[in-house]
Amino acid sequence: xxxxxxxxxxxxxxxxxxxxxxxxxxxxxxxxxxxxxxxxxxxxxxxxxxxxxxxxxxxxxxxxxxxxxxxxxxxxxxxxxxxxxxxxxxxxxxxxxxxxxxxxxxxxxxxxxxxxxxxxxxxxxxxxxxxxxxxxxxxxxxxxxxxxxxxxxxxxxxxxxxxxxxxxxxxxxxxxxxxxxxxxxxxxxxxxxxxxxxxxxxxxxxxxxxxxxxxxxxxxxxxxxxxxxxx
Amino acid sequence: xxxxxxxxxxxxxxxxxxxxxxxxxxxxxxxxxxxxxxxxxxxxxxxxxxxxxxxxxxxxxxxxxxxxxxxxxxxxxxxxxxxxxxxxxxxxxxxxxxxxxxxxxxxxxxxxxxxxxxxxxxxxxxxxxxxxxxxxxxxxxxxxxxxxxxxxxxxxxxxxxxxxxxxxxxxxxxxxxxxxxxxxxxxxxxxxxxxxxxxxxxxxxxxxxxxxxxxxxxxxxxxxxxxxxxx
Amino acid sequence: xxxxxxxxxxxxxxxxxxxxxxxxxxxxxxxxxxxxxxxxxxxxxxxxxxxxxxxxxxxxxxxxxxxxxxxxxxxxxxxxxxxxxxxxxxxxxxxxxxxxxxxxxxxxxxxxxxxxxxxxxxxxxxxxxxxxxxxxxxxxxxxxxxxxxxxxxxxxxxxxxxxxxxxxxxxxxxxxxxxxxxxxxxxxxxxxxxxxxxxxxxxxxxxxxxxxxxxxxxx
Amino acid sequence: xxxxxxxxxxxxxxxxxxxxxxxxxxxxxxxxxxxxxxxxxxxxxxxxxxxxxxxxxxxxxxxxxxxxxxxxxxxxxxxxxxxxxxxxxxxxxxxxxxxxxxxxxxxxxxxxxxxxxxxxxxxxxxxxxxxxxxxxxxxxxxxxxxxxxxxxxxxxxxxxxxxxxxxxxxxxxxxxxxxxxxxxxxxxxxxxxxxxxxxxxxxxxxxxxxxxxxxxxxx
Numbered sequence: 027x028x029x030x031x032x033x034x035x036x037x038x039x040x041x042x043x044x045x046x047x048x049x050x051x052x053x054x055x056x057x058x059x060x061x062x063x064x065x066x067x068x069x070x071x072x073x074x075x076x077x078x079x080x081x082x083x084x085x086x087x088x089x090x091x092x093x094x095x096x097x098x099x100x101x102x103x104x105x106x107x108x109x110x111x112x113x114x115x116x117x118x119x120x121x122x123x124x125x126x127x128x129x130x131x132x133x134x135x136x137x138x139x140x141x142x143x144x145x146x147x148x149x150x151x152x153x154x155x156x157x158x159x160x161x162x163x164x165x166x167x168x169x170x171x172x173x174x175x176x177x178x179x180x181x182x183x184x185x186x187x188x189x190x191x192x193x194x195x196x197x198x199x200x201x202x203x204x205x206x207x208x209x210x211x212x213x214x215x216x217x218x219x220x221x222x223x224x225x226x227x228x229x230x231x232x233x234x235x236x237x238x239x240x241x242x243x244x245x246x247x248x249x250x251x252x253x254x255x256x257x
Numbered sequence: 258x259x260x261x262x263x264x265x266x267x268x269x270x271x272x273x274x275x276x277x278x279x280x281x282x283x284x285x286x287x288x289x290x291x292x293x294x295x296x297x298x299x300x301x302x303x304x305x306x307x308x309x310x311x312x313x314x315x316x317x318x319x320x321x322x323x324x325x326x327x328x329x330x331x332x333x334x335x336x337x338x339x340x341x342x343x344x345x346x347x348x349x350x351x352x353x354x355x356x357x358x359x360x361x362x363x364x365x366x367x368x369x370x371x372x373x374x375x376x377x378x379x380x381x382x383x384x385x386x387x388x389x390x391x392x393x394x395x396x397x398x399x400x401x402x403x404x405x406x407x408x409x410x411x412x413x414x415x416x417x418x419x420x421x422x423x424x425x426x427x428x429x430x431x432x433x434x435x436x437x438x439x440x441x442x443x444x445x446x447x448x449x450x451x452x453x454x455x456x457x458x459x460x461x462x463x464x465x466x467x468x469x470x471x472x473x474x475x476x477x478x479x480x481x482x483x484x485x486x487x488x
Numbered sequence: 489x490x491x492x493x494x495x496x497x498x499x500x501x502x503x504x505x506x507x508x509x510x511x512x513x514x515x516x517x518x519x520x521x522x523x524x525x526x527x528x529x530x531x532x533x534x535x536x537x538x539x540x541x542x543x544x545x546x547x548x549x550x551x552x553x554x555x556x557x558x559x560x561x562x563x564x565x566x567x568x569x570x571x572x573x574x575x576x577x578x579x580x581x582x583x584x585x586x587x588x589x590x591x592x593x594x595x596x597x598x599x600x601x602x603x604x605x606x607x608x609x610x611x612x613x614x615x616x617x618x619x620x621x622x623x624x625x626x627x628x629x630x631x632x633x634x635x636x637x638x639x640x641x642x643x644x645x646x647x648x649x650x651x652x653x654x655x656x657x658x659x660x661x662x663x664x665x666x667x668x669x670x671x672x673x674x675x676x677x678x679x680x681x682x683x684x685x686x687x688x689x690x691x692x693x694x695x696x697x698x699x700x701x702x703x704x705x706x707x
Numbered sequence: 708x709x710x711x712x713x714x715x716x717x718x719x720x721x722x723x724x725x726x727x728x729x730x731x732x733x734x735x736x737x738x739x740x741x742x743x744x745x746x747x748x749x750x751x752x753x754x755x756x757x758x759x760x761x762x763x764x765x766x767x768x769x770x771x772x773x774x775x776x777x778x779x780x781x782x783x784x785x786x787x788x789x790x791x792x793x794x795x796x797x798x799x800x801x802x803x804x805x806x807x808x809x810x811x812x813x814x815x816x817x818x819x820x821x822x823x824x825x826x827x828x829x830x831x832x833x834x835x836x837x838x839x840x841x842x843x844x845x846x847x848x849x850x851x852x853x854x855x856x857x858x859x860x861x862x863x864x865x866x867x868x869x870x871x872x873x874x875x876x877x878x879x880x881x882x883x884x885x886x887x888x889x890x891x892x893x894x895x896x897x898x899x900x901x902x903x904x905x906x907x908x909x910x911x912x913x914x915x916x917x918x919x920x921x922x923x924x925x926x
Contacts, residue, residue, distance in 0.1 A: 055559075128623075140797065143376050161374075168374075201573050222786030229459075255545055334832050335834040360796075363797075383837060419567070431792050432792050438582060454567055458540070458569050483774070
């Protein structure tokens with residue numbers, strides 16, 4: 027049994043250096059690595075490039091790291107709902123690279139799976155295509171897109187075991203599994219950490235081979251952006 | 258609820274025409290669509306191109322379809338353990354296209370996911386590379402490989418529901434999920450067919466969107482190629 | 489009289505065929521779900537990783553781990569499945585989703601769509617829109633016929649940055665139902681109740697094709 | 708005296724570091740699993756979709772749905788996971804597997820390997836071998852030093868169709884342990900018990916580098 031458990035978030039992110047490239051799981055605020063983000067705030071490391079579908083909100087998620095000026099660049103598909111983001115972008119403090127969501131997901135998947143480049147139709151004929159190779163297949167036009175990898179991937183799962191196997195819950199899965207595979211060092215925080223052998227091998231979403239460190243998270247806020255209920 | 262249940266294997270394969278391209282799930286004899294193969298034998302349709310990691314054994318799996326001369330071409334990674342296969346290949350009755358296993362899996366995955374081509378390192382410098390585009394990324398050489406799709410995909414799962422959601426068991430999963438997505442018409446045979454809502458949405462391996470027909474299989478033999486036990 | 493948002497959603501609901509998988513964009517498209525008849529069985533896809541979106545939850549059933557692409561809390565229907573974002577866009581890109589309904593700022597007469605960026609304004613990003621429009625075989629746009637400034641949104645050419653080329657099949661606005669013709673041009677299919685073909689013509693900057701009597705929508 | 712297969716497997720087991728993920732090919736590599744010390748914690752990957760291969764099952768535990776890449780029935784260890792073939796080769800291609808051990812017909816002095824095809828004989832296919840050798844950073848070849856006909860299998864250039872280029876790091880044979888040098892050549896690291904450097908030299912057709920005293924293997 028390979029044991030990957032670390033004590034807490036601070037120990038897990040201990041060696042993330044200045045100017046590192048990070049991937050952070052989540053869609054909106056759903057499935058984000060809350061504990062790791064708090065630890066990064068405490069650590070104060072700066073110059074980070076963050077690959078994340080969204081950029082949090084002003085006072086939660088990656089928004090907090092923006093406020094503390096730890097982020098140099100965001101690679102995302104949608105960065106709305108964040109005034110501080112807008113201010114830093116307009117003032118030139120922050121760089122942003124917007125990528126179509128499916129292309130972002132696939133580029134990360136490719137990074138984890140050793141596929142350096144692939145063709146996708148998304149963005150053909152748009153400004154996303156600038157400088158990219160174009161090719162026609164079966165009468166349709168495609169762009170060549172490259173893989174994305176990270177120095178560290180920070181993912182959040184529902185359950186995990188000591189060898190790093192992960193199970194996500196609901197739509198909190200989103201970008202987490204691909205990011206787990208695309209990080210040189212992948213840190214997983216889980217709501218429930220169990221001994222190896224307790225999770226059904228057939229139900230595991232992220233095999234432990236992709237995870238280098240895992241810890242039991244705490245105090246999950248799981249903030250909801252649009253609490254919409256039935257009338 | 259979209260109901261995709263058909264009565265049996267014969268009804269499921271009713272419209273597979275001569276010269277169709279099929280994908281058949283399985284690794285060795287593990288996770289193969291036994292019932293669909295039997296129905297194809299009864300139907301007697303010929304000229305088939307079969308995309309399958311292996312070609313069965315002489316008296317089981319795709320080997321039976323070879324014996325009845327229904328297969329024109331195999332696209333596989335390994336076709337050993339089959340004398341009839343060898344005879345037909347040497348006599349020129351059968352065409353075979355050998356593809357590295359990971360490239361085969363990824364080409365099928367690409368077919369289902371709308372990725373017409375991608376780069377992979379497998380086969381660079383070998384005869385597999387003949388006629389293929391080569392490109393260097395980060396000091397390593399890669400081949401450009403195209404997607405694979407099928408007119409019909411025949412997959413075998415452990416449990417399935419009436420809307421086509423599938424859960425596989427053990428290593429019987431193998432090529433089945435990618436093939437389910439890469440078939441224009443995907444036919445799933447399952448050991449246990451349950452009403453929609455009975456499978457845990459979080460544990461589903463193949464979402465029902467990929468499956469057009471599903472039926473309750475019967476009389477599974479599940480033959481073992483190498484019964485190896487502890488002494 | 490021009491339709492309100494609910495009217496547009498109701499008219500779009502009539503386009504929906506049983507047995508199909510549908511991706512609904514944010515805004516009017518999301519409303520469409522409320523007007524699909526009971527005998528029409530569809531599965532709604534949410535690109536953040538869910539097939540089988542159900543109703544909004546009750547207060548007690550709210551689950552922060554179950555949201556739609558608009559980040560609203562939702563529930564799941566019987567037969568739902570959950571998956572990651574690469575699988576979700578594999579579904580979309582691979583043509584497995586039968587119908588995509590989304591909003592637009594502009595549509596051109598050859599089916600180009602612009603709906604993600606206004607130069608000079610803060611750019612929030614394209615989200616999944618570029619993947620959806622580049623991949624789907626059947627795209628219906630739900631939008632107002634004219635902008636708030638009274639400018640037509642059905643143009644000869646889009647003036648805003650493009651989201652995708654030659655991809656829109658049908659447009660349903662507060663004034664009309666229009667097909668995008670393969671050879672270019674908007675073919676008027678139906679008029680909103682009490683709206684004349686003339687009014688629609690005056691509100692459409694791109695080429696409008698009117699052949700014979702144009703029926704009124706039945707909502 | 709030249710090692711038997713079990714001897715080769717035992718010597719290879721000494722190369723295995725704790726905390727690693729390993730893919731074992733068919734034949735001698737599969738035997739290696741039996742000789743990994745208890746205090747070395749590794750996870751064995753089977754490319755047909757399993758991490759955490761356990762022992763062979765008892766008669767009662769045989770499960771047709773649980774096999775390894777050699778199609779043998781197996782069991783799972785605590786902490787195992789199951790996945791599909793695309794994920795499995797994503798793992799391999801993405802460099803997540805730390806060590807690959809496989810057999811070979813020929814290895815050249817620059818690390819090329821040939822192990823899938825003999826011209827004139829029935830071609831069974833490359834299976835996952837080309838993906839493994841093109842992807843893994845650390846490849847150990849387990850093989851006999853010479854063919855049944857007495858020909859060296861360690862060559863200047865491979866004569867058989869290539870499986871992969873410049874990929875082998877180490878070779879463990881019945882006669883010796885050899886590293887493949889980055890600049891080309893086989894560096895003799897250890898001799899099998901009682902086998903002389905001279906014998907190894909005579910059995911090696913490719914460039915053999917012998918520096919100083921070559922220790923005997925300790926098995």
